[in-house]
Amino acid sequence: MRRDRTFDFMVKAKDLKLDVSHGPILYIEDLNVSFDGFKAIDHLNFYVDAGELRCVIGANGAGKTTMMDIITGKTRPDSGSVYFGQRIDLLRLSEPEIAEIGIGRKFQKPTVFEHHTVFENLELAMAADKRVFSTLLARLTGAQRDRIDEVLGMIGLAEHAKREAGALSHGQKQWLEIGMLLMQDPLLLLVDEPVAGMTHQEMDRTAELLVSLQGKHSVVVVEHDMDFVRSIARRVTVLHQGSVLAEGSMDQVQNDPRVVEVYLGE
Numbered sequence: 001m002r003r004d005r006t007f008d009f010m011v012k013a014k015d016l017k018l019d020v021s022h023g024p025i026l027y028i029e030d031l032n033v034s035f036d037g038f039k040a041i042d043h044l045n046f047y048v049d050a051g052e053l054r055c056v057i058g059a060n061g062a063g064k065t066t067m068m069d070i071i072t073g074k075t076r077p078d079s080g081s082v083y084f085g086q087r088i089d090l091l092r093l094s095e096p097e098i099a100e101i102g103i104g105r106k107f108q109k110p111t112v113f114e115h116h117t118v119f120e121n122l123e124l125a126m127a128a129d130k131r132v133f134s135t136l137l138a139r140l141t142g143a144q145r146d147r148i149d150e151v152l153g154m155i156g157l158a159e160h161a162k163r164e165a166g167a168l169s170h171g172q173k174q175w176l177e178i179g180m181l182l183m184q185d186p187l188l189l190l191v192d193e194p195v196a197g198m199t200h201q202e203m204d205r206t207a208e209l210l211v212s213l214q215g216k217h218s219v220v221v222v223e224h225d226m227d228f229v230r231s232i233a234r235r236v237t238v239l240h241q242g243s244v245l246a247e248g249s250m251d252q253v254q255n256d257p258r259v260v261e262v263y264l265g266e
């Protein structure tokens, strides 16, 4: 039976006591951070809706990765606020706590367990979820096995389940890592430059995968490859010198003269 995905999202958010009733799942307001006097994030306001797939673009050094570092607790801002739902103040939580309440992050370089099979990698990712850790030490339940199979299908690696992860192509490793994040069923997924180094075919598959996640997860994708962004984009945010320069559909931001001047026109 297929359920409405937004409905699934609301149920999950309710489990976590996350209030997304006003729409956004992520609120960033008047955020600032400087590194040795250099303003990497400058009065940034950024909102992501529950279930939305958002692309973030911007030149090198615009502050895209720094924004993700702040959301995930890796970097502490000088001022401003970052809320998950309406009530959870992320600036008061540690990096592991933020991961635990449902914010997953994919770094650029894939970090899979090379000497384990694809299946085992997904199994280990599930074990990182404390709620299932004790049961996993015994044996996988039917539901857990089903979830691994489901994720294997989503990431297109069902036929590679028994292969060692180290033998996968670069693109397949990236999908496996996204799959490992999905095992934790995050409400918000942050993905930094997922298609760097991928073939065109791998990029198309990645686009399908990310598009398939919306509704069930909120996804923020940072990417430089404009063809890729165009292929998945719903709403696009252009960051420039640590704040939002433009936001809208791909067509809107591409035709925005300020964006053309500082970014796309280069």
Ligand SMILES: Nc1ncnc2c1ncn2[C@@H]1O[C@H](COP(=O)(O)OP(=O)(O)OP(=O)(O)O)[C@@H](O)[C@H]1O
Residues within 6 Å of the ligand: 035, 036, 040, 058, 059, 060, 061, 062, 063, 064, 065, 066, 067
């Ligand atoms: N921990 C840090 N210490 C010092 N400077 C930093 C730190 N993190 C980021 N910066 C600086 O902040 C600015 C923004 O960097 P950031 O990595 O967020 O950019 P980006 O938009 O992700 O760029 P790219 O597209 O190249 O990945 C850069 O000038 C960078 O050198």
Ligand SMILES: [Mg+2]
Residues within 6 Å of the ligand: 064, 065, 066
């Ligand atoms: Mg970056």
